Amino acid sequence: MNPTKFVKPKSLKDTHHNYCPGCGHGIIHRIIAEVVDELGIREKTIAVAPVGCAVFAYDYWDFDVTEAPHGRPPAVATGIKRVLPDRIVFTYQGDGDLAAIGTSEIIHTANRAENITVIFVNNTVYGMTQGQMAPTTLIGQKTLTTPYGREVTRDGYPLKVSELISVLDGARYVARGTVTNPKNITITKSYIKTAFITQIENKGFSLVEILSMCPAGIHMSPVEALNWVENELTKCFPLGVIKNV
Amino acid sequence: MKKVLQGNIALCEGAIEGGLDAYYAYPITPQNEISAYFAEVLPKLNKVFLQAESEIAAINMVFGTAVTGKRAMTSSSSPGISLMQEGISYLCGCELPCLIVNVMRGGPGLGNISGSQQDYFQSTRGGGHGDYHTIVLAPFSVKEIYEFAKSSFILAEKYRIPVLIIYDGYLGQMMEIFDTESNEGKLDITVDQPIDKNWILDGAKDRHSRKIRSLLMNEGELEKHNWNLKEKYEKIKKNEVRAKFYETDDAEICLVAYGIAARAALEAIYKLREKNIKAGLIRPQTLWPFPYNEIANLAKKVKKFLVVEMNLGQMVEDVKLAVNGIADVYFYGRPGGSLVSSKEIIDYIVSII
């Protein structure tokens, strides 16, 4: 048996990441790059980076990437895809970007069956601004702005974006994965691949939510964060394909 | 070809002539004719028309299309343009060309739906966050609306900057006869070298991957970017100032007005000349860059200036800067979507002369 050689995907730049130890973004960037390579679409991919920790995504991926104002990547992606319908356009958004300030854009873009792909990274906190409560923060979870834990009476409930989007007729493929272990990474990568294929086949809007680790934001060690995502977060946000039509 | 068109429709025809690829907008009065026209016409031309869910989405769709190097446009009226300011700041930070049209109505707040010139400050001072400018064109006739729209994309691409066309709801709603072939109102934009498109995102085929961003976190990087923008703005100030002069050679009093107010002012100066009052008019066609030098030169011989606006006095500040204390600057204006009439201007001039 030949040993498997570790190779960097072509769609990933040969540079080091600025992400914190134990952060999930590096893994997610890589599996997206692998999918883009495997589908042979690097030369026609245009990505839209969010405002948040992944704002520097254009320094890591080796395909065309633009920034977008906070929450607006789906509108920016719409403006790209409408004039270049044969390119592969995806947005990469966090829970603050997509599920708080950008709720209007994500819902209407999905509802228009816009033929783009959305990678939604849910790590339950605003990482870049030091760990405030996000729409997806769990009940009771302590953050910078919920020092006594998220209270339903004051802060409402964790927002289940994938379930919300899946009821829209324009959403064709919606799945939720995580990147806590090799098995989950492999499954999530297959979701991302299906989402891109949905777009390649001109079927319409696809979204993959990825439960991810922000050890610095949730004040845990990388290993504790992995376990917390796997054991606690998945209870509120169950994994699997939610819609595939 | 002679045409009788509403200002808002002339805008659409001009933009299409200018090579418009995609239009995105959200409904708001008094400019709904624009989206109705494009909804009907653009699909037949294989161009993009999309009604956005908000002005915020519309300006970001414009951003997306601009990123690809295609020609994108949005239009709105004052409250909607306020909502777009964040996007306009990003467009300027990322140096993306596009066309934004503000058919101004009365304010503040919801205000009313009749024409106004209340957004002069917002338009000429950037409007959103940051040290930036957009080119601001102010047509005063249906023909100029047509011509300015037609030239706006070349102008925007020449400098990689958003171009704003602003006019009051009166000009947008009025219909007027004009000749598409005549030179009147044409903006001659000189382009010395082929416009650089080596920044667009259309897929990294046979080239390195590209990024478009305004986030510059490394030490000194953002300052350098701002100095580069400044250099560009200076170039625009040098090359693109446009103003029209009427009867200024022997004028004792020089009016300064743009848009529909300039038409009332024009009527006023000719009526005043019938009464042997030597009045003239300078009409800025570009509000940014502003014709400071042209007005400063006039101030060497004209001792009185009267700025006429449909607001409480905004452009008057630029005129005062230009005149720099060497002549008297008066102001006559009406806010809140009220039109200035030539009779009011004449009465006011008679009272100060």
Add this chain to the structure above:
Amino acid sequence: MYEEIFIAGSGGQGVLTIGRLIALSAADEDKYVTYYPSYGAEIRGGTANCMVKISSNFIYSPIIEIPSITIIMNMPSYVKFINKLLPSKFLFLNSSLIDEITKISDIYKEKSLKIFKISATDIANKIGSSVVANIIMLGAVIKATKIIENINTVKNVIVKNFKEKFWELNFKALNAGMETV
């Protein structure tokens, strides 16, 4: 030539259509024209008015201060505008819908103002539909004022701008209007 025409009525009465037809026809006769509409937030039933200027030379402002011709199609507009925008030359009233409270002829008898009371809505109903009351009025205005030199210019504009099934009714209305003067 220089005419300033003010037209008022209620939304849905075709007030703006009168203005547009005059403007388009004058343009076809090689005149400078401006047309400025004004209406409330309602689509129908609110007030609507428009201002048309026709001139041999470039027109500065599209806004009218003293009209040479005023056309009023209903009572609320009559009450609202009769004192503000009284014309210098011609006044046309849709007498089917306007009860004259003020005896205009008494007030303006010293002026050279010509007043035409046209029962536009009644005539329109007789020839088939109240919606063409505006075109009846247009026929009367053109015959009396000669702001459009050739009535065929107006007919051509109708052909260019209206659906074919409406041509005949509008021609009939135009002729009926001309006969009232």
